[in-house]
Amino acid sequence: MTKKKQPKEKRPFLPVVVVDGRELNLANLTPAQREWLKERKEKVARWIRF
Amino acid sequence: MPGLSQVMYFASVNDFASIAIPSSSPVTPKEKYTIKTPHTFKAGKCFRKMYVGIEQSQLQYESLGNRDATGYHIIGTGFIPGDSEDLNYFANEAQGDRFIVVVKRADGKLVQVGTEDFPATIRAVHNSNTVTGDSSGYTVNIEAYSPYKYLYDATIQLTPEPEPEA
Numbered sequence: 520m521t522k523k524k525q526p527k528e529k530r531p532f533l534p535v536v537v538v539d540g541r542e543l544n545l546a547n548l549t550p551a552q553r554e555w556l557k558e559r560k561e562k563v564a565r566w567i568r569f
Numbered sequence: 570m571p572g573l574s575q576v577m578y579f580a581s582v583n584d585f586a587s588i589a590i591p592s593s594s595p596v597t598p599k600e601k602y603t604i605k606t607p608h609t610f611k612a613g614k615c616f617r618k619m620y621v622g623i624e625q626s627q628l629q630y631e632s633l634g635n636r637d638a639t640g641y642h643i644i645g646t647g648f649i650p651g652d653s654e655d656l657n658y659f660a661n662e663a664q665g666d667r668f669i670v671v672v673k674r675a676d677g678k679l680v681q682v683g684t685e686d687f688p689a690t691i692r693a694v695h696n697s698n699t700v701t702g703d704s705s706g707y708t709v710n711i712e713a714y715s716p717y718k719y720l721y722d723a724t725i726q727l728t729p730e731p732e733p734e735a
Contacts, residue, residue: 534615534728537578540677542727562724565607 531566538562573626574673577619577647578725579691582667584614586730588685589723604681607723608669610730616671618727621647621709628672628680628711630718641718643682643689645672645711650704652695660693660707670711671721679721682713689713 533546538559543552545566560569582588589606608616625648633640649656667688672680683689693707 529734532728532731534726536727537725540574540673540679562607 533566536563536566570675572623572675573621573628573647574675574677575620575623575626576673577621577626577645578616578671578673578727579619579668580608580610580614580616582669582683582685582688584610585669585685586611588669590684591719602717603720603722605722607726610726612732613729615726615729619647619649619709621649622706625708628674628682633714640714640716643711643713643715643718645670645682645689645709647709647711648706649693649709650706652705652707656693656707660695663691663693666691668711670713671725672711679725681719681721682711682715684715684719687714687716 533544535542535544537543538556539562541555543556545563548556556563556567557569560567586609589604589608591601591604592606595601595603626646628643628645631642631644632638633642668683668691669685670682670689670691672682674680690712692710692712694710695705695707697705
């Protein structure tokens with residue numbers, strides 16, 4: 520019996536962005552970068568929800 | 570510290586899905602001249618980064634017209650050392666295009682050169698210099714006219730926008 524193929528989960532789009540002069544890869548944030556970004560969350564709200 | 574950082578961001582006006590402007594209802598009066606909404610891009614497009622020499626980049630504003638006139642003539646210069654197929658392509662394509670350029674000052678603040686109504690031009694001109702002289706490379710001349718001096722205080726997207734979901 521063939522297994523039904525599950526639809527591939529679409530990965531969210533997390534770009535490299537510059538926020539307040541600092542270049543960040545939203546797909547690969549360090550804990551320190553995440554904390555720093557939380558204070559500026561409205562600037563990346565389109566891609567990340569804190 | 571005066572001067573500019575070694576990084577500029579630019580994109581052709583044709584690449585934008587929307588070009589943001591300052592809010593029509595600013596919270597404080599000075600926000601009339603600060604763009605706080607990020608520009609958005611068409612699929613496959615984003616801002617590009619340009620590295621320029623540290624001692625050769627400058628952004629200068631000049632007043633337009635006589636004492637009763639307003640507005641600015643903006644002149645930016647930068648130097649990109651060397652040459653490559655990519656730089657050659659950029660120099661040739663840019664001369665006929667119009668851009669939004671975001672310039673990073675030495676203090677990290679961002680200044681926008683060019684708007685939807687008054688986009689900037691970028692001319693990259695190559696000089697080989699002499700064998701015993703300074704480095705060869707491109708002098709990048711950025712020019713725009715603008716009614717106001719705009720700051721940019723939003724995100725700069727450096728990854729191409731994905732295709733919209735079907």
